[in-house]
Amino acid sequence: MLQNQIGYTFKNIGYLRRAMTHSSFSQENNKALSILGSNVIDTSVSMYYLGKDIEISSKDLNRWISENAKVDTSCAVDGMRLGLNRVVRVSPKTNSTAPTVVCSAFRAIFGAIAIDTRKVDDAGSVFWNVHCSEVGRVMDM
Structure with a gap:
């Protein structure tokens, strides 16, 4: 279950459902949550490195x-590791494994x-927990 994988249980499961809904599937989709999630990630990364x-x-x-924001090498990789391509709802004509689709869903989780x-x-803390396998690589650069 995705909530177990990310270490967070939603009070309102509707937010997770929306985060896992691509714009090709519904007008009620993850676009706005993805923008917020992207900002959560940017802020968390900034706080980490400025604190360091x-x-x-x-x-x-x-x-x-x-x-940490690259579609192909960071958020899509983390999203595929979580199996988001198997749970994100997309139209039949949309490829659920496309990096942009997976990355949007990944970012939307944190939004x-x-x-x-x-x-x-709280969202930033969950991001670091999910991204932790990549943190060592990123931090050592």
Whole structure:
């Protein structure tokens, strides 16, 4: 179950359902949650690296944010690891394994958590827990 995999149980399961709904499937979809989730990830990455080194250059900080936001190499990889391609609802003409589809669903999870808890920090914590297998690689760069 996805909630077990991410280590978070939704109070309102409708938020998770929406996060797993692509715009090709329904007008009630994950686009807005994906935008929020993307911002949650960017903020969490920024907080981590600024907390580690307040003197970090804006160029380096942007590089770290980009590394965690790349569709093909970061969020889609994490999303595929979670099996989101098997649970995201898409139209029959849409490829559920497309990196943009998986990445949008992955990001939307964290937007949905932020809405469910009304706390961006909670969503950021879940992001780091899910992304932890990649954190060592990213942090060592």
